Amino acid sequence: MMSENSSSSNFMTLQKNIFKRRKWLVILAFLVFILYNAVFIGIRLSNHDISGGGMADQVKYLFGNQGFNSIITIVGAVLLGIEGFYWLDSRARLDFYESQPVSRNAHFFGIVINSTVIYTVSYLVSLLLGFIVAGIGHALNLSVISTAFVAFVRNLFLYFSVFSFSVLAIMLTGNIVVAVIADAVLLTYEIMFDLSINSCLGYMVTMPNGTFFSTHGIFSPLSTIRNYMRTGEAIGHNIFMGIVVLLIAWLLYRNRKAEFAGNSVPYRVVRYITKIAVIFICCIVATLVFTGGSRYQTGPVCVVIMLITMIVVGGVMEAIYNSDVKKIFKGFGYSVIGCAAALVLFLGFYFDITGYNHWVPDASQVSSAYITSDSNMENFKYEYTKKYMKLTDIDTMNTLLSIGEETAVNGESEDCIYGITIYYRMKNGQIKGRKVNIPVSCKDSLNKILSSEEFKEGWFRFYHDESLASTAKHFTITYYNGDSTDFRIVSDDMDTYNRIKEAYIRDLANYDFSLAGYHVPVGTIEMQKINKNLTGNEYGEGAYTYPVYKDFTNTLAVLKDSGLYVSTKSSADDSKSIMALPFYVNTGKARY
Amino acid sequence: MIATKNLTKSFGQTKALSDISLTVNDGEITGLVGTNGAGKSTLLRLIAGVLKPDKGSVTVDEQPAYDNPVAKREFVFVPDELYFFNNATAKDMALYYASMYENYDMEKFVRLKNAFSLRSTQRISTYSKGMKRQLAILLAVCANTKYILLDETFDGLDPVMRAAVKSLFADEMSERGLTPLISSHSLRELEDICDHVGLLHKGGLLLSESLDDMKTGLLKLQCVFSDEKDLATVKQKLDVMADERQGMLHVMTVKADRQQVAEVFSHIDTVFFEILPLTLEELFIAETEGAGYDVRKLIIQ
Numbered sequence: 001m002m003s004e005n006s007s008s009s010n011f012m013t014l015q016k017n018i019f020k021r022r023k024w025l026v027i028l029a030f031l032v033f034i035l036y037n038a039v040f041i042g043i044r045l046s047n048h049d050i051s052g053g054g055m056a057d058q059v060k061y062l063f064g065n066q067g068f069n070s071i072i073t074i075v076g077a078v079l080l081g082i083e084g085f086y087w088l089d090s091r092a093r094l095d096f097y098e099s100q101p102v103s104r105n106a107h108f109f110g111i112v113i114n115s116t117v118i119y120t121v122s123y124l125v126s127l128l129l130g131f132i133v134a135g136i137g138h139a140l141n142l143s144v145i146s147t148a149f150v151a152f153v154r155n156l157f158l159y160f161s162v163f164s165f166s167v168l169a170i171m172l173t174g175n176i177v178v179a180v181i182a183d184a185v186l187l188t189y190e191i192m193f194d195l196s197i198n199s200c201l202g203y204m205v206t207m208p209n210g211t212f213f214s215t216h217g218i219f220s221p222l223s224t225i226r227n228y229m230r231t232g233e234a235i236g237h238n239i240f241m242g243i244v245v246l247l248i249a250w251l252l253y254r255n256r257k258a259e260f261a262g263n264s265v266p267y268r269v270v271r272y273i274t275k276i277a278v279i280f281i282c283c284i285v286a287t288l289v290f291t292g293g294s295r296y297q298t299g300p301v302c303v304v305i306m307l308i309t310m311i312v313v314g315g316v317m318e319a320i321y322n323s324d325v326k327k328i329f330k331g332f333g334y335s336v337i338g339c340a341a342a343l344v345l346f347l348g349f350y351f352d353i354t355g356y357n358h359w360v361p362d363a364s365q366v367s368s369a370y371i372t373s374d375s376n377m378e379n380f381k382y383e384y385t386k387k388y389m390k391l392t393d394i395d396t397m398n399t400l401l402s403i404g405e406e407t408a409v410n411g412e413s414e415d416c417i418y419g420i421t422i423y424y425r426m427k428n429g430q431i432k433g434r435k436v437n438i439p440v441s442c443k444d445s446l447n448k449i450l451s452s453e454e455f456k457e458g459w460f461r462f463y464h465d466e467s468l469a470s471t472a473k474h475f476t477i478t479y480y481n482g483d484s485t486d487f488r489i490v491s492d493d494m495d496t497y498n499r500i501k502e503a504y505i506r507d508l509a510n511y512d513f514s515l516a517g518y519h520v521p522v523g524t525i526e527m528q529k530i531n532k533n534l535t536g537n538e539y540g541e542g543a544y545t546y547p548v549y550k551d552f553t554n555t556l557a558v559l560k561d562s563g564l565y566v567s568t569k570s571s572a573d574d575s576k577s578i579m580a581l582p583f584y585v586n587t588g589k590a591r592y
Numbered sequence: 593m594i595a596t597k598n599l600t601k602s603f604g605q606t607k608a609l610s611d612i613s614l615t616v617n618d619g620e621i622t623g624l625v626g627t628n629g630a631g632k633s634t635l636l637r638l639i640a641g642v643l644k645p646d647k648g649s650v651t652v653d654e655q656p657a658y659d660n661p662v663a664k665r666e667f668v669f670v671p672d673e674l675y676f677f678n679n680a681t682a683k684d685m686a687l688y689y690a691s692m693y694e695n696y697d698m699e700k701f702v703r704l705k706n707a708f709s710l711r712s713t714q715r716i717s718t719y720s721k722g723m724k725r726q727l728a729i730l731l732a733v734c735a736n737t738k739y740i741l742l743d744e745t746f747d748g749l750d751p752v753m754r755a756a757v758k759s760l761f762a763d764e765m766s767e768r769g770l771t772p773l774i775s776s777h778s779l780r781e782l783e784d785i786c787d788h789v790g791l792l793h794k795g796g797l798l799l800s801e802s803l804d805d806m807k808t809g810l811l812k813l814q815c816v817f818s819d820e821k822d823l824a825t826v827k828q829k830l831d832v833m834a835d836e837r838q839g840m841l842h843v844m845t846v847k848a849d850r851q852q853v854a855e856v857f858s859h860i861d862t863v864f865f866e867i868l869p870l871t872l873e874e875l876f877i878a879e880t881e882g883a884g885y886d887v888r889k890l891i892i893q
Contacts, residue, residue: 013691020688021677092673099640099669099741100692101661258642259603 014106018114025083029076029118033126036068038133045137055139063130063148065155065228069123073155074162074222078187080115081166082179085253089176094258108253112167112246119159123152158228161221161242162187168245171252172270174263178320182265185278190220196284197345203288204349205356264321272334275317279338280345282313287346302346310339360401361424361432363394368425370458371397371449373418381544386423386431389458396445397422403445404436418446418517446513456508461527461544462501471529478526479548479559482568489564496562500525503554510551521547522556522568593618594639594667594739594773599648601634608634610795611648616739616773616788619765623782624775625876626792632775633672635792636743639773640669652739667739668693668732672747674724676716682727683712686734695736704730708756721748729757733764742774746781758785783872791876799876806875811853813844816863829856834877845874 019026044058061067087093097107127148134140169183197213217224221238228238260266265274286309287302314335315328322330352358370389372382391397401422421435440446449455457463477497478489490496504525525546548555559565594616601609609631616622624632637643639650641657641664649656655663668689676685682705690696705712708726716724725748732740740761746754762785764770776782782789790800810833817823823842826832831847841864846853850867857865 017688017691090675092671092675095637095640095642095669095671095673096675098642099664099667099671101664102692103661104659106661257644258637 010102010106011110014102014110015114015117018110022083022114022118025080026118026122028079029122030125032072032076033069033122034129036072037063037123037126037130040068041130042133042137045133045139055137056134056141056144059130059134059137059139060144060147063127063144064151067151069151069155070158070225070228073119073123073159074225076119077159077162078166078183080118081163082170082176082183084111084115085167085170086176086179088170088256089174089179089261091258091261094261098258104254108250112163115163116160119163120156123155127152154228157238157242158221161238161245164242164246164249165220168249168252171249171256172265172267174260174266175323178264181320182274185274187220187222189277189281190215190217190223192281192285194223196281196288199288200284200345200349205352264323271321272331275314275331275334276338276341278317279310279313279335280342283309283339283342284346287342299347299350302350303343306339306343306346310335314338357405359432359434360398361394361426363398365427366394366424367427368392369394369397370423370425371455372421372423384461384464385458387458388464389455390425391449391452391454391458393449393452393454394424396448397424400438400442400445400449401434401436403442404434404438407437407439418442440517443513443517446517449513450516451512456511460504460508460546462504462546465501473530475527475529477564478528479564479566480524480526481566482520482522484524485569486566488566490562493562496558496564497527499558499562500555503558504546504548504552506554507549507552515549515551516547519549522550523548523559523566525555525559593653594771595649595651596635596639597649597651599635599638599650600646601638601643602646607795609638612792612795612797613648614790614797614800616771618738618771619769620771620787621761621765621785622771622773622788622790623786624773624790624792625779625782626775626777628777629794630777630792631795632777632792633743634795636669636741636773636775637671640664640667640671640741642669665693666737667741668735668737669741670728670732670743670745672743674728676724676727678717680716681713682710682716685716685727685731686712689731689735693735693737697734697736700736701730701734704734704760708753722750722753725749726753726757729760733760733770736768738769739771739773742772744776745774746776754781761785779872779876786872789872789876803872803875807870808849809847810870810875811846811848811850812868812870812874813842813846813853813866814868815842815844815857815865816840817842818861818863822860822862825860826856845870845877 041059041062044062045055063069087097102110130148131140131145134144165186166183169186170179173179173182194213194215201213215223219241221228221241257266265271283306287305290305291302314332318328318330319325321327348354368390370385370391372385400420404420418440419435419437421433423431423433425431438446474492475497476489476491477493477500478487480487525548526543527546528543548559556565596612596614599609599612599614600607612631612635614635624635626632634643638645639652639657641650641659644658651657652663652666655666657663677688680688686696686698686701686705690698702712705727708730710719710723710727710730716727719727725745729742729745732742745757749757761770761772765772774782774786779789786803788800788802791798817840823835826844827835830853832844833847834843834845836843853867
């Protein structure tokens with residue numbers, strides 16, 4: 001019993017001492033959280049333009065994952081992690097702390113607990129104050145409170161994970177500045193790795209957007225931060241990786257030698273692995289940046305860029321490792337390994353060793369295909385196209401794919417290039433996509449596809465809008481004139497909608513590539529829908545646009561009849577000069 | 593008792609300590625002497641449990657020192673590079689030490705602080721180097737631990753303060769049996785307080801002996817012979833380790849006790865004869881000369 005009392009008293013004493021040492025951090029944490037969760041929310045609520053449910057929605061948004069608390073959490077976790085163990089980089093501080101009657105375990109977990117308490121208490125207190133402010137502003141309800149607490153738990157996991165990485169960075173280094181750099185490398189390396197590989201894939205492989213490589217944030221909590229802030233996903237991953245990383249940091253601390261203090265990166269193996277990994281990424285990024293990501297940039301140029309990057313980055317790293325600019329050529333072999341790995345990857349793409357860029361499917365293995373021209377198609381549009389477009393003319397699709405690849409290899413010399421993504425639905429259920437640029441001289445093939453009912457059904461939402469009446473809480477029809485300088489809008493008018501839809505489908509009988517590729521629309525219809533099960537600013541689906549051409553006489557008649565039509569004001573007479581530019585089919589927007 | 597056994601420590605390719613076996617007896621002042629880089633600080637940091645030995649062991653009252661709070665409760669370490677919290681005052685540091693060491697004597701601290709004219713509300717960052725050193729020593733002494741480890745203790749202290757600190761150690765030793773282990777690069781700093789001295793050189797322990805033992809077997813003589821031929825007789829009958837001549841005056845270091853010397857000189861006619869106490873420096877010179885070291889270069893500055 002005495003021993004238990006004594007150990008709990010020692011724990012409290014240690015905590016008290018650590019708190020005293022970290023007074024400034026405690027003050028900072030409270031200040032930042034309160035400024036955001038209470039003061040800022042108060043300011044937002046005092047905005048008289050927002051009222052009623054809108055205010056509660058605002059507060060909910062600010063307390064939720066999308067709010068600034070996640071950013072405060074990341075910065076706070078890095079600060080608490082680095083500051084907690086900063087004394088390990090100084091001999092004087094090490095002599096002071098390590099000679100005192102406190103075990104290394106107690107020291108380590110004392111700081112971990114202390115940091116977590118600072119974060120948790122300051123966050124919770126600020127939330128409490130925020131609730132009071134929201135209550136006064138009549139913007140507090142159970143939904144707001146539950147959103148705030150769910151976000152708090154998620155952020156706590158995020159904090160723990162980022163904090164663990166920061167502690168690991170300190171344990172792997174012996175200098176505070178280098179520790180900060182190491183922390184940045186540890187937290188962002190996976191993002192950089194994914195970005196680099198995806199850039200290679202995006203620029204050098206005929207791979208469609210949205211099917212890119214991803215490590216799925218297996219290592220760094222920041223890799224999935226965008227998804228995390230949107231949906232709060234990856235909680236399990238964060239906490240698991242946090243525990244693993246903290247365990248490694250603890251083992252390193254247990255065996256850490258005091259003489260590491262002041263030594264930038266004391267573990268040789270860490271130096272070399274880091275050097276190889278950083279040079280690998282930097283070589284790829286530099287090559288992509290300086291060659292504009294062109295697959296067809298000459299090989300020697302890429303090699304030269306990589307070699308320069310290797311020398312510069314390797315030199316800087318060695319100067320940091322050794323705190324001596326004269327030692328920039330030390331460990332040159334590891335620079336070469338990193339550069340060689342990047343070169344192998346890059347040349348692998350360059351020479352298309354997987355044969356990905358020359359793949360054309362056997363038509364007998366394909367059940368159907370679909371095609372899009374929009375490289376950044378929103379997910380709901382893509383899903384629609386995927387579901388309803390069932391092109392069966394596989395030979396024509398293959399012809400387009402072959403021409404696209406040939407054009408790319410020979411260089412894009414045509415004036416007007418049409419970017420398309422072709423998806424093949426294989427008979428075994430797989431979907432394989434290819435993104436190529438084809439010249440508009442493929443007019444006949446494109447005419448054949450675009451004029452088919454199979455294409456139109458999968459491209460224009462009017463064909464399959466059965467769920468509109470049952471799922472839409474609210475919808476609008478907007479007509480923009482040709483240069484988008486004026487518009488007319490009508491809300492929730494199902495009769496007008498049905499009339500426009502019927503007329504537009506009739507006009508589509510004349511739709512083909514010759515129309516879409518060579519004529520500028522005289523206007524655009526935009527359909528926007530808010531789903532019933534969503535509130536506030538959250539849209540279930542975005543906007544669909546339908547180009548209206550001069551020959552769409554049925555559609556234009558309905559638009560005029562319903563009062564939506566507005567003419568394009570500008571004419572050739574108003575122009576000082578005219579410039580001819582290639583343009584995107586369907587949207588009518590120019591390609592610069 | 594603090595004991596090191598075959599203690600070895602390297603920093604990369606540099607061997608800082610090699611096979612050091614040393615005993616610090618309770619109630620004695622032990623001095624560690626050596627030039628800069630001899631390994632004094634490394635040895636103290638190993639004993640304080642800051643560094644982990646590559647080989648060998650360090651025990652404090654038979655408890656291993658490294659990462660062991662039980663052993664660390666028995667000593668307090670005052671390193672050569674002092675550390676105080678940012679913006680801390682003497683009072684803040686005393687409160688911190690009081691929370692770390694259960695027998696910390698705050699009353700004693702206040703008393704000593706006043707005696708040493710240190711202001712408790714003044715920020716330590718504004719103290720002079722000597723004042724910081726005084727404060728560190730006072731904080732350590734008031735921890736009331738059994739052992740106190742002091743690295744370059746007197747560095748930055750003026751002669752008056754050195755005397756005061758030595759007197760403080762003497763009081764603490766007589767009152768509660770404090771055992772100081774003190775390192776210095778200068779033998780002269782330690783000669784009037786040490787009971788036991790270890791001489792470190794290039795990571796090795798050249799000697800570790802009690803001063804009483806060393807003094808017992810060695811004597812310093814000054815004499816002027818009536819007949820210079822008697823010198824040969826003395827050298828024949830006594831183990832003369834050193835003989836320096838200044839005109840007619842011979843200054844000799846002999847390995848013998850007083851009785852032996854008196855017996856030999858009772859048969860020799862001298863104009864002047866005197867037995868003098870040996871300084872620590874002279875003792876070390878005598879002890880290490882045989883090993884081929886010029887101790888003057890190692891420890892006397």
